[in-house]
Amino acid sequence: MLSRTADSLYWLARYVERAENVARIVLVGHRMASMARSLGASGDEWLSTLIATGCEPGFFAKYSEPDSGAVIDYLVRDPDNVSSVFSCLETARRNARAVRTALTADMWDALNETWLKARDFAAQKMTLDTAPSFLEWVRERSQLFNGAYDSTMLRNDAFYFTRLGTFLERADNTARILDVKYYVLLPQDEGVGGALDYYQWQSILRSVSALRAYHWVYHDRLQPWLIAELLLLRREMPRSLISCYDQITRYLDLIAEAYGGERGECHRLAGEAHARLRYGKIQKIFQLGLHEFLTDFIDRSLLLGGEISNLYLT
């Protein structure tokens, strides 16, 4: 298939997933901020949300203070921000339009309708009150799109590249969501393990729809290292890094097989990252620093994306 077609499918899936994940991160930020307020602590949740989404530099080029209204609008609606939820949906649709014939009708409908409606939503500034319902809706629409392509696309290279996009983006975002916690500093008089700390961890789990899953897997109170283990190393957890990398290596292998067995640097990088997750231990990761592990992981994913692009998409 044309490299451009594969490229568009890959980015289309990435941007749909990114829209969902930015939505999830903003929802966590929102929840943490309200929690902090109700517990009488004024935190820097919105700043941490900006950092976790990688939108901090862009934001401060436009605003001086990370107050809730400005951050929410910037992350959710602002067309100037290429990673805002709305921009992601628009970029996804632009990619879809460029390869219209490579999409199934169901995929196109899911995406096009989302975009049309999102445009209406985005006509007004987002506020603390209007954002959550929009973000919940975006999450649903992204799931609709994922369902549409999973249930209608032919299982060939087009599908493999779409899959790669979804899982590479999802891995990146799970890492970022977990990293939000690193940036949210607890107030001086609030210790680790206090009420606020607890609710922050709970919010993280909620944001990846894993609060119940945690209890099913661990039957324990929320413990930071168990939460990290769930999101990094547990295969049962569909948004964990290892689950995403199971899929990434699988689809990279399928692509290589479809194209006569030739492999490249991207296969090596994916295999390496996969092995680190398969044989990693959470105690070790905490000893070396969770934040350092996550930062390194995000960098490696970036590198992998570049190599996939080099081999197949340009």
Added chain:
Amino acid sequence: MSHAVALAFDETGLPGECLPHYALIRRWLDETPRAAIELKRREAELLFRRIGITFAVYTEGGGPERLIPFDIIPRVLAPAEWSVLQRGLVQRVKALNAFIRDVYHEREILHAGKIPDALILHNDGFRPEMQGFEPPRGVYAHISGIDMVRVGPADFYVLEDNCRTPSGVSYMLENREATMRLFPDLYSRHRIAPVSHYPEELHDTLRSVAPENCEGEPAIVLLTPGANNSAYYEHSFLADEMGIELVEGADLVVEDNIVYMRTTEGLRRVDVIYRRLDDDYVDPLTFLPDSLLGTPGLFNAYRAGNVTLANAVGAGIADDKSIYPFVPEMIRFYLGETPILANVPTYRCAEPGDLGYVLDHLHELVVKETRGSGGYGMLVGPHASSAERASFAARLKARPNDYIAQPTLALSTCPTFVESGIAPRHVDLRPFVLAGKDIRIVPGGLTRVALRDGSLVVNSSQGGGTKDTWVLESMGDAQPHRR
């Protein structure tokens, strides 16, 4: 009903009678209660909005208002009418191709004094880069759209030739799909020549003009300017129907005068390019240097005979409005035949005598820019105000070479569903002619209809719609029907 419409020939027949090939449609219109037709019209609108959504999505922010309206009442051509048109079109496209070939080689028609040299050599459509180059099978205009109008029972005129990148064929195909779905009964009571094989015919045509050095099955692609082009829907539709790749300029790369497309499995050679990109944008190294749409080196690969471009670069020399008056002469000159299809009498404002006549008769003429298209930059004399005529006259005097003029024709009308009910509206016809190993025409073409009462401008950009066009294969059980 406006004056012009009242004077025009209605294709169903003279007042009080109905021509046999329209009998069933006429009876259907007469017998079906207005409410039922209205229901069908709404169903059609719904259907087209659904298909239409797929049209509109390609235009950024385009709502249903960007759709070209579809009129539910088919336009019918009798077998005898079509067979004349068909022969005439084949003849015309043969002559046009011979002319383009001649212009870039011996220029015999110029030496014979049939066409002024300056008209060719100073024409924007003339591409000196093409001189001495022979495309496969000597074909330049592989896909032509010949715009026809009609003023009487047997009086068809060619209004314009389109030899560059004519569009509209997807509407022809979609319109037929729509009528078959909406009126299966009416449809099945006629014997109608099918059109749905057009993509296959096009594919065969493109295959037949592969470069001589191409071994095995040629790799054919459709080159589009991209998703923002107004005809993008048609590009993706045709690529899809033919099962070929829809590429943009950046998907192609030229190495050692060979064209490749970038695929996930590396570079793959391309043999034939159906390009829907104007000459100027094809190759920034040869033509517009700042074009981002084309592929550097493509023209050299073409000249080296390693890839076929359809249509050929420089084919536009044949469809220029200033060349148009000479097409009947081309038919006599190259084919030694009498033209089957007539041209509309045309005044060339470049000629002082013609210019004088045109300026004196602006109120009854249609004046067109030689380079204009899409109904822009034209004056319909009888419909213009005297102020509009005066300002146009000034432009004519300033740049006479840029204009031609023709009598205002009373274009034929067809019954059309409009707000006030069923009323006659002016139509034209664009058949699509394919030239490769042989010349092929899918019967019919795209009928465009001027939906506004009295309007003679059928272009979609000026409020025109389209109709399904039926060419009957035999008269079947259609009976003459007196009203």
